[in-house]
Amino acid sequence: MRVFVTGASGWIGSATVDELLAAGHEVSGLARSDASAAALAAKGVDVRRGDLDDLDSIRDGAAAADAVVHLANKHDFDNPAVSNAAERAAVQTIGDTLAGSGRRFLLAAGVAGLAQGRPGTEDDVSPSHGPDSPRGGSENLALELVERDVHSVSLRFPPTVHGVADHGFIATISGIARERGVSGFPGDGTNSWSAVHRSDAAKLVALALEKAPAGARLHAIAETGVTTREIAEAIGRAFDLPVASIATEDVVDHFGWIGTFFAMDGRATSAATRELLGWTPSGPTLIEDIDAGAYAPR
Template identity: 65%
Template sequence: MQVFVTGATGWIGSAIVDRLLEAGHKVTGLARSDASAALLEAKGAQVRRGDLDDLDSLRAGATDADAVVHLANKHDFANPAVSNRAERGAVQAIGDALAGSHRPFVLASALAFLAPGRLATEQDRSPFHGIDSLRGGSENLALELVAQGVNTVVARFAPTVHGEGDHGFVAALVATARAKGASAYLGDGTTRWAAVHRGDAGRLVRLALDQRVPAGTVLHATAETGIPTRDLAEAIGRGLGLPVVSVPADQAGEHFGWLSKFCGADMAATSDATRALLDWAPSGPTLFEDLDSGCYYR
């Protein structure tokens, strides 16, 4: 299978590319820089130059592929409207290219703000619609493409996709703890984050493509359903040898910066339906095992 992957050199994307190549698939990765192109070529993948604003390149990549995995995102936390609009435009462009073909389209989505206060399941539907909503409402847009003959599969990734080299939320918490001289959690620290190891996340997407799961399927890439943010702060404090403190809600922005809205969000989720459908059994290290290994402090 020829698979077109956006975000192919990113944290999750590079793991997915590795799993696809190991399984014998051919991969074309979207690359916006010479460095990204070189990384893909070194793995044996093909390169299509472009970015999320180059809709012609996205359409061409999708047209030439047997399947598409869309992971790229601008992640502009200072100006989220830029990210939201780019995401929606990219999904629409890919959908236009795949319409009527019934080819697989795996869309990377998120669990943030999906089901506050309870465990989210694959049956929950995203509350975000329209270009001005979170991620441009791309999950619902992609699912609407099913009616146009696109085999959309939504893969919702845990907020913490962890492992050696992680530069996401946990790495940001570690950097904040170093800068502030204390590892902190917000309020009483009872909000929870689901977690999955990067290798397990990559294998999930490969299984979804290999098994040609039905159009409209929602998958959850979660190995641990919900880790209290206080426990996470305590693990980071141990690793850095720093005190652990609670930050009141009215000081969240000052202490955590762009992370503050996520620190106060309950982002817990099950993956029971996903495991049963794909026969997917996460086997990588837990988040605390990765933290205790020291890889986040080197």
């Protein structure tokens, strides 16, 4: 297939591109910078210059492809409304371009907020609807496109997709621990985050492209829940720091913007996804990655 990937040079996207190329697909990728364009071109990717605000480039990339894998996101946590608006506009543009074609459209989503008091499952419908909701309600928007003959599939990723050179949530929390001289966890540390290794996440995307039915909600979850206390203890071991509880009322002051996320419960399962796709995660666990030095300064 000819596959157009947004976020092709990103953390999950670059590994996904490698999987797609290895599977024999032709890949085109959206690249914002010269460095990203060069890295993609070196792999044999057809580079399309642009970003999430360049809807013409996104439209052209989708129109020329047999399938679209949308992994890009601004992740502007200081201005979430900007990220949400860009995400919704990109999904709407891709959907309008693919409408009536039966072509595949896979997009990144998350598991946060799916369930209260239990792990989220693939049967849980995202509570985010409309342009002002998280991610601009893009998952529900994309799945509604099935009625317009778009083969839409939601790829739900956990709070941490980990590995060497990860610059996401765990890297941020590790940096805060080094800066403050203590590896903290919120409250009693029993709230948990689900996790997956980057390599396993990329393999799931490639499998989903081949096997997932229209309207599917897939969970890229290798570990249902790793407690924030376990995460903090591993960071403490990695950087020889004391480990301490951070009172609930002090979490945001201690951790900054990421404190709200770190204090949330982000558990989810993937039993249905594994059975549907034959996906078997085999990469290191989150704690194994931290212990092995994946988050050491580089």
